[in-house]
Amino acid sequence: MKFHSAKDFLTNKKVLFFLFGTIFFMINISVSYSVVPVFLINQNFTIAQVGISTSVYSFSAIILRIFLGPLSDNHGRKLTLMVSASSFVISWILIWIAPSYELHLIARVIQAIGLALYMSTGSSVVSDIADKKILGTCLGIYRGFLGFGFLLGPVIGLKLIKISNSFLFIGIISIAIISLILLSFVFETGIITKEKQKTNLFNNYKELLGNHNLLRYYLLVLTLTCGFGIINTNAAIFLNSQVDVISPSIYLLSIAGMGMIASLIGGRLIDKFGIKKVIIPGVILALTGFIAMSFVEYFGNYALFISIFTLGLGTNSTVISSITGIQRATRIDLKATSFAIQESAYDGGFVIGNLIFGFLVIGVGFSYSFLIIGLIMGVSYLTILISDHQINKNH
Numbered sequence: 001m002k003f004h005s006a007k008d009f010l011t012n013k014k015v016l017f018f019l020f021g022t023i024f025f026m027i028n029i030s031v032s033y034s035v036v037p038v039f040l041i042n043q044n045f046t047i048a049q050v051g052i053s054t055s056v057y058s059f060s061a062i063i064l065r066i067f068l069g070p071l072s073d074n075h076g077r078k079l080t081l082m083v084s085a086s087s088f089v090i091s092w093i094l095i096w097i098a099p100s101y102e103l104h105l106i107a108r109v110i111q112a113i114g115l116a117l118y119m120s121t122g123s124s125v126v127s128d129i130a131d132k133k134i135l136g137t138c139l140g141i142y143r144g145f146l147g148f149g150f151l152l153g154p155v156i157g158l159k160l161i162k163i164s165n166s167f168l169f170i171g172i173i174s175i176a177i178i179s180l181i182l183l184s185f186v187f188e189t190g191i192i193t194k195e196k197q198k199t200n201l202f203n204n205y206k207e208l209l210g211n212h213n214l215l216r217y218y219l220l221v222l223t224l225t226c227g228f229g230i231i232n233t234n235a236a237i238f239l240n241s242q243v244d245v246i247s248p249s250i251y252l253l254s255i256a257g258m259g260m261i262a263s264l265i266g267g268r269l270i271d272k273f274g275i276k277k278v279i280i281p282g283v284i285l286a287l288t289g290f291i292a293m294s295f296v297e298y299f300g301n302y303a304l305f306i307s308i309f310t311l312g313l314g315t316n317s318t319v320i321s322s323i324t325g326i327q328r329a330t331r332i333d334l335k336a337t338s339f340a341i342q343e344s345a346y347d348g349g350f351v352i353g354n355l356i357f358g359f360l361v362i363g364v365g366f367s368y369s370f371l372i373i374g375l376i377m378g379v380s381y382l383t384i385l386i387s388d389h390q391i392n393k394n395h
Helices: 006-011 014-034 036-042 049-067 073-076 077-095 101-129 135-163 165-183 192-196 201-209 212-240 248-273 275-297 301-329 332-364 364-395
Strands: none
Touching: 006 014, 006 077, 006 135, 014 036, 014 077, 014 101, 014 135, 014 165, 014 275, 014 301, 036 135, 036 165, 049 332, 073 077, 073 101, 073 332, 077 165, 077 301, 101 135, 101 212, 101 301, 101 332, 101 364, 135 248, 135 301, 201 212, 201 332, 212 248, 212 275, 212 301, 212 332, 212 364, 248 275, 248 301, 275 301, 301 332, 332 364
């Protein structure tokens, strides 16, 4: 089944089941990042144990995605969606009743299975059913639903845990079950053949990473999320040290809101004007928003408002452009594998960016660190765009 208009896409019942299933699934993911640490603190675990829990979850997802992400290409989208949703139902129950910290960590690995499978499969489903003329629009709609769910997670989770830990788990397990039920209505969109199961995983990754058209998008996502990851992780610490500026929660919530708008509008602009006319302004906006953070000490909220507007719009329009470009440049039987690389680049950017930024802050402080990272990102963007132009010119 192929949809040739955004209206048909949005009015199809099974597509709506998928989109709303995505919202509930992303609530799970968001709570797993933001509220599980609060639960552990309530249970008198140490800060070190909280850090280990989050690290096990994040790194497990990155590693498992290498092996599990391509399963959607070999065994179908429906199966991987069901496994993803089921993994959160099981893991939430285990975290709730876990008699030991070791069982808690096992539950976090089970959660990582769901995270690793879903992110590549979801984009693959949309690319399977959307005609190439409306692909950007449909991916933008999907990412908008995804972002909305991620935004709701902390709001719902923190409200529930304020009542009690039991309310949190009853609520989040119910949300996970709703996600599983909604996604069970999604039809199979992939093409499954016995030959696919015999393909060599290493050769598939080698082929995809050796494709320059794909590599540029992977690198753009990696570079972009280095900066966005730094903002997402360090904004609260930095803004709490400033006087007379908006709160970190309002700042991050506003960026998320701008990101949802960018996802919905950016996809449509890609279909109308092409990837290049969206991705270059998006990169410039994202870079401007990041560098604006280096001037917060001097211009306060004025710099923050610029950062909110440009970072929110720039980051998400670039991500949508990259995802659309990845779909167009990937063989039909390797879509989920390719999206697995893209999601790993996204996660890797968070890790790399924060690692570098942490050392810089120790040496030169926050403002200069934002500026230095911004310059490094700018050079990276420029190198990627110039190399892309040069290679296309030679061909």
